[in-house]
Amino acid sequence: MITLKNADKYIESRFRRTFILKGIDLVVKEGEFVSIMGPSGSGKSTLLNIIGMLDKASAGEYYFLDEPVHKFSERKTSNLHKEYIGFVFQAYHLIDELTVYENIETPLLYRGVKSKERQSLVAEMLDKFQMVAKKDLFPDQLSGGQQQLVGVARALIGKPKLLLADEPTGNLHSEQGEEIMxxxxxxxxxxxxxxQVTHSEKNAEYGSRIVRLEDGAIVSDGK
Incomplete structure (x- = not known):
C-alpha cells in the first residue's frame, strides 16, 4: 500500500541543510497496524504527515497504492488524501466556527456525499462516540478529551482505507484511551x-509492528 524509498525531509538555509528525516525506506502492506515510536524530535510526526500527503518529502520516492505521489501535483495529491486517508491529529485541528456535528460532517462535504447519507453517517458517529447531546456545541465548549473524540469520529466517518493517528490518546484519560485503541x-x-505515532509502549502493542526512529532515521523495524 505504502512504499517510501530513500525519502529525506530537510530545511534549506543559505549555508546548510538541516535534516528532519534522512534515508527513510519503509513498506507498509494493506491491513497492517504499524506503530511509529522514538524520542521527541526524532521526526515521527513529519513522517506521518508525508505518508498522509499533508507534507512532501524533499527527496526520494513515495508510492501509495502503486501511484507515484512524489510526481503528483498538489491538487491530485489532495484528492488522493481526501479519498483514502483519515487523520487523527494530536492538536485536534477542529474548526472553531463549526459545531461538533459540522466538524464530523466536513470530510463528507469534501467528497460530495448526498445530504441524506451524510445525516445518517454523522448520526451513527455521534452515537458511537456518545456525543449526541453535544452535537450543537462548538470546540471551545468541549474538554480536550471530547475534542479528541470528535477528531477521531471525523477521521473515521469516510471509512478511510488508511487511518493515520498522531498520539491519538495523548489527551484522553486512560479509560477513553483504551476505548479508542x-x-x-x-x-x-x-x-x-x-x-499511529505513539510514546506509549502499551498502545504500540495494539499494532503488529513497531518502527523506531532516532534523529530522523529508522533504527529498527520489527514485530
Whole structure:
C-alpha cells in the first residue's frame, strides 16, 4: 500500500541543510497496524504527515497504492488524501466556527456525499462516540478529551482505507484511551490499515509492528 524509498525531509538555509528525516525506506502492506515510536524530535510526526500527503518529502520516492505521489501535483495529491486517508491529529485541528456535528460532517462535504447519507453517517458517529447531546456545541465548549473524540469520529466517518493517528490518546484519560485503541484494533481486524505515532509502549502493542526512529532515521523495524 505504502512504499517510501530513500525519502529525506530537510530545511534549506543559505549555508546548510538541516535534516528532519534522512534515508527513510519503509513498506507498509494493506491491513497492517504499524506503530511509529522514538524520542521527541526524532521526526515521527513529519513522517506521518508525508505518508498522509499533508507534507512532501524533499527527496526520494513515495508510492501509495502503486501511484507515484512524489510526481503528483498538489491538487491530485489532495484528492488522493481526501479519498483514502483519515487523520487523527494530536492538536485536534477542529474548526472553531463549526459545531461538533459540522466538524464530523466536513470530510463528507469534501467528497460530495448526498445530504441524506451524510445525516445518517454523522448520526451513527455521534452515537458511537456518545456525543449526541453535544452535537450543537462548538470546540471551545468541549474538554480536550471530547475534542479528541470528535477528531477521531471525523477521521473515521469516510471509512478511510488508511487511518493515520498522531498520539491519538495523548489527551484522553486512560479509560477513553483504551476505548479508542480497542476501536482501532477492531477496525484493523476488519481490514483498515492503521499507522499511529505513539510514546506509549502499551498502545504500540495494539499494532503488529513497531518502527523506531532516532534523529530522523529508522533504527529498527520489527514485530
Amino acid at each position: 480497542n476501536l482501532f484494533k477492531k477496525l484493523n481486524d476488519e481490514g483498515m490499515t492503521i499507522i
